[in-house]
Amino acid sequence: MYALKGHIINAPRPGTVEITENGYLLIGDGDIIGIYPELPEKYSGTHIIDYGDKLIMQSFCDMHLHAPQYPMLGLGMDLPLLEWLKTYTFKTEANFSDNEYAKTVYSQLARELVDNGTTRVCMFSSVHTDATLLLMNELERVGIIGYVGKVNMDQNSDPCIEETTEASKSETLRWLNGCEVFGKIKPILTPRFTPSCSPELLSWLGGIARERNLRVQSHLSENLSEMDWVRQLHPDCEQYWETYDKYGLFKENTVMAHCVHCDERERKAMKDRGVMVAHCPDSNINLASGIAPIRRMLDEGVKVALGSDIAGGAQIGMLDVISGAIRASKMKRIQSEWQLDFLSVAEGFYLGTTAGAKYFGFGDGFATGDMLHAIVVDDSSLCGSNKLSVRERFERCVYLAKKSNIEAVYSDGIKIK
Ligand code: GUN
Ligand code: FE
DSSP states (O other), X not given: XXXXXXXXXXXXXXXXXXXXXXXXXXXXXXXXXXXXXXXXGGGTTOEEEEEEEEEEEEOEEEEEEEGGGGGGTTOOOSSOHHHHIIIIIHHHHHGGGSHHHHHHHHHHHHHHHHHTTEEEEEEEOOSOHHXXXXXXXXXXXXXXXXXXXXXXXXXXXOTTTOOOHHHHHHHHHHXXXXXXXXXXXXXXXXXOOGGGSOHHHHHHHHHHHHHTTOOBEEEESOOHHHHHHHHHHOTTOSSHHHHHHTTXXXXXXXXXXXXXXXXXXXXXXXXXXXXXEEXXXXXXXXXXXXXXXXXXXXXXXXXXXXXOOXXXXXXXXXXXHHHHHHHHHHHHHHHTTTOSOOOOHHHHHHHHTHHHHHHTTOOSSSOTTSBOOEEEEOOTTSTTGGGSOHHHHHHHHHHHOOGGGEEEEEXXXXXXX
């Protein structure tokens, strides 16, 4: 048993940030016992890790990112989605047929995620089975938890990376067998997006999702040209989501990235099925895809969390993604002629922490019984910190803190930075 001492910041509900100044976050065997302003008498002998004037907050969940795109971070933002994929992305991902290269890149990526305070992920790999297993191994080694998917794509991509339908199926089975050695990193089925998968492959994936009770992640309604293409490929489907639904892939705990152009009917389908939206504001602006109607989705009861979408997004740190989501919501407000409300700092923080954590089975904020996922932020280098309230310091950290301010990271009850 031990206690972290400092200013504890907790976001149990959307829009609510609870602050316990000079408080104690009491931990049992890696699990949270509670937050206390004073340590109760019965815990008086507990080992205290004293973080002094620093901020202790929940660590982040990145609900959508592409590991093999890490080497192209900040590059090639001059094209819209479909051209961007063809010109840069598929070629970058093709390099992961080389296992040595994959191991080097993925160990750097895993470290970078931890250093930025991301401890839970829902991640795309590439089509390559061995590199995907290496990625899962690197994440598990540094102490990150979550889901990783070997990508399926058997059409409309690039010869350097495309699989045959048969190979896509057999490699998926080989990958699933290989995943059994992992404890904290689990497999998630990952058809890249509708255009890159044949109906035969989608149908097969839907079958094993059902048989093996596996989760699914993909992309939905990100870009208008992509949506036109999906309509041409599946004229029997009225909307994009139905191309997944037709094959049993649009279900509870499916994660759909982007959802920029989802109309009311598509949003209702997500709500009814329990599909989660991974909102990736930085990517949506970099690729000029559009701005997702997040305020509307939240008001309608759709599950939403945040993703960096590296390398469509150029920011791997989730604090940058959170402030980006707030900015994007304000652009949406301007576009709506001030009809739509924006996201508050507290709501943005909730989306980057608790909203994603629920996908992994966690409760509200620092919930009793949950394994500890936390960061310690030293904001003393940000000018004038000593003159601000803790709430003001938290607010400013959302906009200004960098990985260099993240002094410690706890994941699954273990200190990993
Ligand atoms: N749609 C299909 N593949 C991708 C990808 O790699 N990134 C993004 N942003 N959208 C996609
Ligand atoms: Fe993506």
